[in-house]
Amino acid sequence: MKKIFLTGITGFIAAEVARKLVEMGDYEVYALVRETSNSNSFDHIKDILNKIHIRKGNLTDYSVIRKIIADISPQQIVHIGAQTAVRASFELPIEFNETNYLGTINLIHCALQLPSFEKFIFASTMETYGFQEARTPFKETVKSNPGSPYAVSKVACEEYIRMANKAFSLPYLISRACNTFGRKNQTGFVTEYIATQMLKGETVYIGTPEAVRDMMYVTDHVDAYIKMIQTDVKNEIFNFGTGNKMPMKEIAKKLKEITGFKGEIIHSFPPNYPWRPVVEEFLSLDAAKAKEKLGWVPKYTVEDGLKKTVEYWKEKIKK
16 A cells, blocks of 8 residues: 655644545555654544554654655655734744745655655645725636735745755645645534534624635545545646635625524634734635546535534534
8 A cells, every 4th residue: 555644634634635535545654643642643644543554753853754755655645734813923923834845845855865755745824815896706827926924834835845846856746725624623624613602502603704715625625635635646736725705704694594593693803813914805716727627527516515514513512
């Protein structure tokens, strides 16, 4: 079986990718976990832990990462691990860039030393497009204009990857995915926050009600990674999104209908909400290239994904 080295498994998407790879049974999955991670970090994957090879190390420690990668000698590296909370990146810009940019550079140079390496798959983000005048879903050819330290770190990673391809022949694929929802353990992100607040009958705050976001259910995001892992296509950047252009207040309206919420929706940030200096007004993706070259098409509408999310959290809150 081919070996895949996966980063970010204690996070949302990478954990779901690991689960899918284990279910498929075609790959030997190795996963990097930070030295500081505790046992609670594995709660959402504890049922498959015995089928994953866990390695401990920090992305910023090149000597440790080099030894881990050399010992495993994976055919593919799927680099999803990162500091991802956009708002927090304004407060912790150095930490975000050290983890995201330096960590990616370390992995790249480890990959370049492998004898039979096939592909470096990198999780970038829709956030790299940042502030754009256009109000139509962005194609991959749209120039990046990042609006946060987080997004800047991802743009820097993309540029380093493309340089490494030209200079050292690094084979790569870059994913720019839209906002994904369907988390099983976190309620701090907007969709899960709104859904759980409504299910508990508590007041909902929406800090940016007019901000337009492309939203995608988790199953479709996982399928995007599987397509990239399985394809022979290399050295490309792909958008993964639904192309919807839905203001956040519409997401809240749909969740209100699904949950039967009777409480108050306030169009402002909650009291004592951490400061964020700027917010992009419009972020949406054209995924036609992924459909053409990878055969990837989202299977869930936003409404279907929201219903599944509410069903899950309704049962979890009851328990």
